[in-house]
Amino acid sequence: MSELHHLLTFPKRPINEKSYVVPLTEFLKAGIPATYTLEQIIAFEKSNSNNNTNEKEESDEKEKNEEIENDDDNNSNTTPLHILARSLPKDLTSEETDIVLKLMNVLFEYGAGWNFLDYENKTVGDLLLLNGQSKDGPLYQRLVEAGVGAELLLRKIDDNNIQFLDDYDIEKEEGHCLVDHAEEIANDNTSDNSNENTDNDATAGDQMTYLNTELEYTKDSLVTKNNRDGVMMEWEDQIMKLAADTLFSSPALEANNDAIVLNIGFGMGIIDTYIQTKAPKLHYICEAHPDVLAKMRKDGWYDKPNVVILEGRWQDTLNRLLDQGDVFFDGIYYDTFSEHYQDMLDLYDVIVGLIKPEGIFSFFNGLGADREICYDVYKKIVEIDVATYGMKCEFTTVDITKILPNWQNVKRSYYNCNYYYHPCISFI
Numbered sequence: 001m002s003e004l005h006h007l008l009t010f011p012k013r014p015i016n017e018k019s020y021v022v023p024l025t026e027f028l029k030a031g032i033p034a035t036y037t038l039e040q041i042i043a044f045e046k047s048n049s050n051n052n053t054n055e056k057e058e059s060d061e062k063e064k065n066e067e068i069e070n071d072d073d074n075n076s077n078t079t080p081l082h083i084l085a086r087s088l089p090k091d092l093t094s095e096e097t098d099i100v101l102k103l104m105n106v107l108f109e110y111g112a113g114w115n116f117l118d119y120e121n122k123t124v125g126d127l128l129l130l131n132g133q134s135k136d137g138p139l140y141q142r143l144v145e146a147g148v149g150a151e152l153l154l155r156k157i158d159d160n161n162i163q164f165l166d167d168y169d170i171e172k173e174e175g176h177c178l179v180d181h182a183e184e185i186a187n188d189n190t191s192d193n194s195n196e197n198t199d200n201d202a203t204a205g206d207q208m209t210y211l212n213t214e215l216e217y218t219k220d221s222l223v224t225k226n227n228r229d230g231v232m233m234e235w236e237d238q239i240m241k242l243a244a245d246t247l248f249s250s251p252a253l254e255a256n257n258d259a260i261v262l263n264i265g266f267g268m269g270i271i272d273t274y275i276q277t278k279a280p281k282l283h284y285i286c287e288a289h290p291d292v293l294a295k296m297r298k299d300g301w302y303d304k305p306n307v308v309i310l311e312g313r314w315q316d317t318l319n320r321l322l323d324q325g326d327v328f329f330d331g332i333y334y335d336t337f338s339e340h341y342q343d344m345l346d347l348y349d350v351i352v353g354l355i356k357p358e359g360i361f362s363f364f365n366g367l368g369a370d371r372e373i374c375y376d377v378y379k380k381i382v383e384i385d386v387a388t389y390g391m392k393c394e395f396t397t398v399d400i401t402k403i404l405p406n407w408q409n410v411k412r413s414y415y416n417c418n419y420y421y422h423p424c425i426s427f428i
């Protein structure tokens, strides 16, 4: 362990400016990177000890190093911020908390990352919470702020086509939060859109690959036929019920049967079934996948008098509705598959043109739900993004510990938090 890392284990109390902020700043000013990881130190020491075989006295250190080296995938990045969060005393005074906040500020100022995973596969956020910090507390909130800043900056860089690193490298190296209904991105972008090669990992990450992939309805899910990627699962039933209620909560609605609502993404039709129980005047459903459309036809959705089916991707069908200029919605719900947050940014442009002034927009919020800190960062990002359209997003937190599945029959879990932030978006 380097002196910098050792300092952040808080070897002495109280934690004050002189003993901590001053030396940390000096280390960083001297050129030690704020992202200097334990793994890099181990690699360095290993190469040194190979050259100098008689220096083997630090056995404690070796044990720790072995733990880190034995990390499953060896991809961990145990940064100084991890050490700080892991070593945080549980009985911090408020003066000491202020100093720790200063230490975090200094580390971020010198380029510390907010979302690396350490040798135990934990984020700094996980460690702060484990050490008694609350989500509303200044330390966790500082981390969220850093995440929001970094994600917005990354977006600006992408927008301007400035490429410091290959996009894929950024995602791999920083454990970049994946913000889709499914949590993992495709291994690579080599899909050729043919049926033969489509049913692989890319189904969740690439829309055209997904739309060419055969689907299968099981008793309680909709999955990609060959690789069993969960497109939709029945455990979300209560979330869909809540969402359907939200769609009918526009203050301008006098009765449900006046309502004109739109659902984007049919899947298992769970939310659409709840919407139908409210007997809206018009119920639009936008769906792109041929297998899902076939199921909708078979189950009689095309024959329902108040249902209008928009066949195709929302990117095409909703823009046509916008051009038409004569349909406006009291409620819009969005829940697709294999799309990215960039798609949601594009969707906001369409939504503001299609929703009535007092209408409500909501979506399945799996944004960053693979990690608590990512989920909190994306909660903030949504608020910031919709605010640019003069809208506000109010979240209701729902405990979902009892309804989360065991993920046994699908390839991977796409939701790893035991609570759900249900969004309700409306004009201010």
Ligand SMILES: C[S@@+](CC[C@H](N)C(=O)[O-])C[C@H]1O[C@@H](n2cnc3c(N)ncnc32)[C@H](O)[C@@H]1O
Binding pocket: 181, 231, 232, 240, 264, 265, 266, 267, 268, 269, 270, 271, 272, 286, 287, 288, 289, 292, 312, 313, 314, 315, 335, 336, 337, 338, 339
């Ligand atoms: C997670 S499921 C929706 C589940 C639905 N909320 C329910 O209650 O069952 C996602 C659906 O979105 C559809 N989809 C994916 N991308 C789409 C797009 N660009 N436009 C329209 N539908 C899309 C998928 O085919 C799939 O049927």
